[in-house]
Amino acid sequence: MALSERVGRIALAALAWVVVLYLLLPLLVIIGTSVTGTAYLRFPPEGFTLAWYAKFLGDSSYLESLWLSAVLAVSATAIAMMLGVPLALALAREMIPGARAISALFLSPLVLPPIVIGAALLQYASALGFARTFLALLVGHTVLVIPYIVRTTTASLSGFNRSLEEASRDLGATGVETFFLVTLPLIKPGLIAGSLFAVIMSWINVELSMFNTTASLMPIPVKLFNYIQYNVDPTIAAVSAATIYVAVLVVVALDLLIGIDKVATTTS
């Protein structure tokens, strides 16, 4: 290997590690700031305290927001799965007129600005009288996450051996039994990846939610957003850090269950 090429390889690797650091830095800064002993944001932290965590865990409005976000993420994903999985199955199996248009429709929330989806939903819900309610948030988040479910289910089905299902039917299983005993276990990794992605995309959303919130109905990212615009102190860093821990847990779960390298290059 020529010298210039070796230098090039080292430079390539060194720069890549700089990018990895760049990706980590803002997250590390928040985690660091959340344990600072000072009353203002400081990084590197001075001293060590868990007082900011205690303060946020003692504030019921944060806990209510966290709970609302969790309920919203899980229920939107559950509904999206009940709608999206059967749809993806039917589209993959049957010759349905307009199948391409239908699958494009189900992927389109990915490319439309969430802020416009949020505004549209506020207006629509106002006209129908359910603006700024849990229902408005729930249908909005379901629309937001359904593409992840449809896409991963479709991808899982593309390499699927259908003779397994036929064998199951030949041996006397009903269609429903075959789905739960044969089809579902085979597409399970894709479904887990898709649903975890869906949960997270709902969990971190601000743009769509912020139109339909009230003081007592405020998912945690919207609450953080409102707070950060007026005041920043280490309590906010502690709440933010808590959401980072959730993200890390989900990513590690994805890695252990399926392998993050596989998820990363098929789900995105």
Place this chain on the structure above:
Amino acid sequence: MTLSKASILLLVGVPTAFLVAFFILPFVLVLLESFRGETGALSLAQYTKALGEAYYWETLYFTFRISLWVSLIAFIVGYHLAYFILRVVRRRALRRLIYIVVVTPLFTSNIVRSFGWIVLLGRRGLINQTLVGLGIVETPVALLYGEFSIVLGLSYIMLPFMVLTVASVLQNIDRSLEDAARDLGSGAWSAFWRVTFPLSLPGVIAGSLIVFTLSVSAYVTPSILSGGRQTVMSMLIYQQYGALLNFPFGAALSVVLLVTTLALVLAYLGVLDRAQRTA
């Protein structure tokens, strides 16, 4: 296994009805609303206002300009990292570790990530401390609340999308093609540019489209990192809908943003298509 007509209708019809009810109809309503004048009658008043005032053109231009910068930066930095992950890193454990670092920010709210940059870029932040400590500058520089911090923060937010999209294409390109070019006497750099890069173009195109469209509509990052000193289109839309409750004008601004974004995306794809045909 073939499904009966009735069950197909159920499996496809129910989800489609849901999306029509809570996604298509709201958009139709926005479109109709944008054609309502002051009195509620059908009119183009909202559009003459949105397209007649220089302020809205400037905001639109600023939105597209920062989105282009972000797409360019995300492409350069993101392609580099994707290439490193797939072509340089050999151990799967290390590769998985880097993927974890790429995906974790993606799973963290834009607010939290932008907040991290506020702490980093502030006058007493780590970057200013380092610059002053190294004697590069004498007094802290104003890094926050301008075009620089918006572009830096947004590039950070968008980077994982680019890395993952490029990586998913790169991993399907046969390594031996690049090796063959090397064996035939090509240098590493030219083997990359003449073999691997052209084959990875679909990933670059898809990634840059995702990054561009997401940047154009980003709201949280620009509003936090602009400190209210710069305005992008999504901030105007939110003002009209959320604060001023002027639905018709907010609707018209939304339509303008959607249509101009779509036009730029189509123009970009058209240019690429022509370039490919002449190449």
